[in-house]
Amino acid sequence: MWSFSGLATGIDAWLTQRFNPALSLTIEMVLAGIAVITLFAVLGLVLVLMERKVSAWMQIRLGPNRVGPKGILQSLADTLKLLVKEGLTPNSADKLLFNFAPFLAIIVAMLLMAPIAFAKDLQLWDLNIGVLYISAVSSIMVISILIAGWSSNNKYSLMGAMRSGAQIVSYELSAGLSVLSVVVLVGSLQVSDIIKSQADGWWIFKGHIPMVVSFVTFIIAVTAETNRAPFDLAEAESELTAGFHTEYSGMKFALFFLAEYVNVFIVCAVGATLFLGGWMPFHIGHWQGFNHVMDYIPSSLWFFGKTFLLIFVIMWFRWTFPRLRIDQLLNLEWKYLLPISMVNLLVTTAMAILGWHF
Amino acid sequence: MFEEQGITPEGDLIVNVGPQHPATHGVLHLVITLNGETIKKVEPHLGYIHRSIEKMCESLSYRQFIYVTSRMDYLSAHINNHACALCVEKGLQVEVPPKAQVIRVLLDELTRIASHELWWGAMAMDIGAFTPFFHAFRERETINDIMEETCGARLTMNFMMPGGVMQDLHPNFQARVKSFIQQYKHKIGEYAELLTGNIIFKNRMKNVGVLSPEDAISYGCTGPTARGSGVSCDIRKLYPYEVYGQVDFDEILETGGDSLSRYMVRIREMQQSIRIIEQLIDGIPEGDFQAKTKAVLKLPKGEFYQRVETARGELGVYIVSEGGTTPYRIKFRSPGFSNLSVLDRIARGGKLGDLVAMMGTLDLVIPDIDR
Numbered sequence: 001m002w003s004f005s006g007l008a009t010g011i012d013a014w015l016t017q018r019f020n021p022a023l024s025l026t027i028e029m030v031l032a033g034i035a036v037i038t039l040f041a042v043l044g045l046v047l048v049l050m051e052r053k054v055s056a057w058m059q060i061r062l063g064p065n066r067v068g069p070k071g072i073l074q075s076l077a078d079t080l081k082l083l084v085k086e087g088l089t090p091n092s093a094d095k096l097l098f099n100f101a102p103f104l105a106i107i108v109a110m111l112l113m114a115p116i117a118f119a120k121d122l123q124l125w126d127l128n129i130g131v132l133y134i135s136a137v138s139s140i141m142v143i144s145i146l147i148a149g150w151s152s153n154n155k156y157s158l159m160g161a162m163r164s165g166a167q168i169v170s171y172e173l174s175a176g177l178s179v180l181s182v183v184v185l186v187g188s189l190q191v192s193d194i195i196k197s198q199a200d201g202w203w204i205f206k207g208h209i210p211m212v213v214s215f216v217t218f219i220i221a222v223t224a225e226t227n228r229a230p231f232d233l234a235e236a237e238s239e240l241t242a243g244f245h246t247e248y249s250g251m252k253f254a255l256f257f258l259a260e261y262v263n264v265f266i267v268c269a270v271g272a273t274l275f276l277g278g279w280m281p282f283h284i285g286h287w288q289g290f291n292h293v294m295d296y297i298p299s300s301l302w303f304f305g306k307t308f309l310l311i312f313v314i315m316w317f318r319w320t321f322p323r324l325r326i327d328q329l330l331n332l333e334w335k336y337l338l339p340i341s342m343v344n345l346l347v348t349t350a351m352a353i354l355g356w357h358f
Numbered sequence: 359m360f361e362e363q364g365i366t367p368e369g370d371l372i373v374n375v376g377p378q379h380p381a382t383h384g385v386l387h388l389v390i391t392l393n394g395e396t397i398k399k400v401e402p403h404l405g406y407i408h409r410s411i412e413k414m415c416e417s418l419s420y421r422q423f424i425y426v427t428s429r430m431d432y433l434s435a436h437i438n439n440h441a442c443a444l445c446v447e448k449g450l451q452v453e454v455p456p457k458a459q460v461i462r463v464l465l466d467e468l469t470r471i472a473s474h475e476l477w478w479g480a481m482a483m484d485i486g487a488f489t490p491f492f493h494a495f496r497e498r499e500t501i502n503d504i505m506e507e508t509c510g511a512r513l514t515m516n517f518m519m520p521g522g523v524m525q526d527l528h529p530n531f532q533a534r535v536k537s538f539i540q541q542y543k544h545k546i547g548e549y550a551e552l553l554t555g556n557i558i559f560k561n562r563m564k565n566v567g568v569l570s571p572e573d574a575i576s577y578g579c580t581g582p583t584a585r586g587s588g589v590s591c592d593i594r595k596l597y598p599y600e601v602y603g604q605v606d607f608d609e610i611l612e613t614g615g616d617s618l619s620r621y622m623v624r625i626r627e628m629q630q631s632i633r634i635i636e637q638l639i640d641g642i643p644e645g646d647f648q649a650k651t652k653a654v655l656k657l658p659k660g661e662f663y664q665r666v667e668t669a670r671g672e673l674g675v676y677i678v679s680e681g682g683t684t685p686y687r688i689k690f691r692s693p694g695f696s697n698l699s700v701l702d703r704i705a706r707g708g709k710l711g712d713l714v715a716m717m718g719t720l721d722l723v724i725p726d727i728d729r
Contacts, residue, residue: 055488055489058489059488059489059491059492059493060492060493060496061492155364155371155373156373159373159395159710163395229486230486230558232486233711236486236711237380238380238381238483238484238485238486238714239381239710239711239713239714240710241379241380319488319489320487320489320552321486321487321556321558322482322485322486322487322553322556322558322559322562323485323486323487323558323562323711324558324561324562325561325562325709325711325712326395326709326710326711327395327709328558328561328562
């Protein structure tokens with residue numbers, strides 16, 4: 001199979017031949033950064049369009065269909081509009097923090113891109129604590145929302161931010177615990193190890209019922225963590241107009257918007273990596289012929305296919321469920337999800353020790 | 359200093375919801391005192407869309423003033439017009455031909471379905487579900503098309519007039535209404551799948567905004583809001599007008615008094631409206647659609663009152679006549695005003711998210727409250 005590592009080593013060799021090691025490392029980092037930003041922008045455009053098309057499909061309408069063929073350039077036009085729009089800063093706002101918050105949101109989303117394996121050997125940074133890194137960095141997201149809500153000096157924003165703070169901090173626990181149950185089975189926090197361990201079957205199939213439970217918990221928890229409906233209390237447009245980003249306009253709003261969609265992509269990518277094998281093709285134990293055929297499908301296609309499937313599920317939630325109330329939201333986490341995921345982690349640990357998985 | 363920042367001396371937050379706010383569906387202004395997420399007080403401020411309709415009616419003739427009332431509760435425009443027409447007929451002592459009576463009731467019930475449809479979609483949107491809105495509008499559009507064909511308008515139909523209706527039904531009317539009923543029966547099951555049966559929805563609505571029957575009566579609540587608390591107040595049953603006395607339908611009563619009960623009352627009422635239409639659509643009597651009236655209407659000196667059941671509750675029309683061509687004084691008793699006044703009572707102690715759901719189930723139409 002063709003692999004991206006050849007490309008990477010090729011670029012590396014070409015650069016080190018011509019420049020000194022420090023400079024070539026810098027150039028490589030810049031290239032990686034450009035790649036991330038490009039991917040970021042493309043993902044934002046694609047996901048916004050996808051959301052609009054999915055919602056249109058569920059709401060018996062057509063969705064955007066005027067800009068470009070089938071409306072595929074609609075999000076590009078929207079971005080252009082947001083770029084040229086005036087970015088207002090309210091007089092009573094804390095100007096420094098107000099302008100800083102959207103950038104923090106976007107930085108967090110960009111940092112999360114690093115340990116995700118997009119295809120075989122296509123990974124920016126395969127650090128040995130990959131999963132821990134993802135959990136840790138994604139917690140910073142809540143700070144940007146809190147800053148945005150507080151510095152806007154608007155009651156709606158403040159309430160949205162406070163809701164969001166309570167919500168993200170709570171749901172991180174279940175998300176973390178369900179991630180841990182995979183880590184317990186694999187015995188490593190490194191993303192590449194987790195994917196390799198699924199070469200003979202994805203964890204959702206290998207791990208019996210506990211893995212299915214932690215997959216479901218994970219999906220619920222990350223939907224809440226990314227502030228998506230039915231857990232979009234931070235925005236809650238019917239109660240708080242737009243929640244924490246009520247006062248934001250123009251590109252500053254667009255950055256929040258983009259960060260939300262990229263976060264959705266990232267949590268779905270993490271879910272696909274942990275439970276559905278990342279870029280690993282669908283393999284069944286000893287069926288060599290079948291596995292061989294599956295290997296012919298490019299690994300990037302597997303990864304993006306699984307990720308977009310999960311994204312679709314999360315969008316499906318959004319367009320069919322009503323919103324929860326704040327006390328119901330916290331009850332769901334602390335009374336149901338957290339105990340379930342704790343017990344589930346214990347069962348998974350016992351399973352890992354006794355070797356009961358395939 | 360606290361007052362300036364919108365904080366009470368006890369440290370509670372004062373939040374203005376509206377007059378421009380997605381949840382208020384119009385220009386209603388609520389001043390809410392919040393302790394964290396918990397509501398301590400709700401104070402509605404009215405008057406943003408006051409057009410002095412009652413005063414305007416005083417300078418319009420008895421034929422003309424009916425059309426202004428379409429702009430009160432614009433979702434049950436037919437029923438408003440109907441109430442006014444009935445009141446004027448009471449004064450003139452005109453007998454409405456049976457055909458006109460049936461046409462009026464048919465259009466009333468179609469309006470009721472359309473109004474409840476819009477309520478269903480908007481209320482779902484209030485609690486965060488977007489999709490029902492579009493499904494509701496699909497059915498409402500069909501009704502609007504039927505209305506457009508017969509009355510020439512989609513929202514403010516102005517079809518009722520003293521003595522009958524403006525013109526005969528469109529030849530397509532019967533067939534289109536029948537086909538609408540056929541598909542609608544199937545669609546109403548879809549609603550249950552999409553929203554009514556949803557566990558999140560049930561938890562959001564159950565035991566939220568409980569209105570006791572005593573409160574419902576003492577605040578003057580009518581319509582589905584009161585019937586959700588088990589108060590029998592359907593004018594169509596209690597004081598039948600037109601052919602309502604002859605058709606077979608049930609008054610829907612739920613005893614919970616919470617948001618879910620009010621929701622269920624409206625959902626089941628739509629089915630009852632379908633029942634009424636089914637009974638009448640095949641037997642539209644032959645004859646005139648309008649009684650013979652004089653060119654210039656003059657009500658005898660006196661006071662006339664007529665009430666009807668709109669989609670929101672009891673609408674009363676009170677005309678004081680001095681014997682001239684225009685009313686001396688007109689007063690409308692609108693259902694929305696009394697239903698809104700109960701909001702503070704049921705919202706206290708609830709969460710901010712509940713307030714939106716409660717407002718949704720009260721089915722407020724702001725131009726009806728302000729007039």
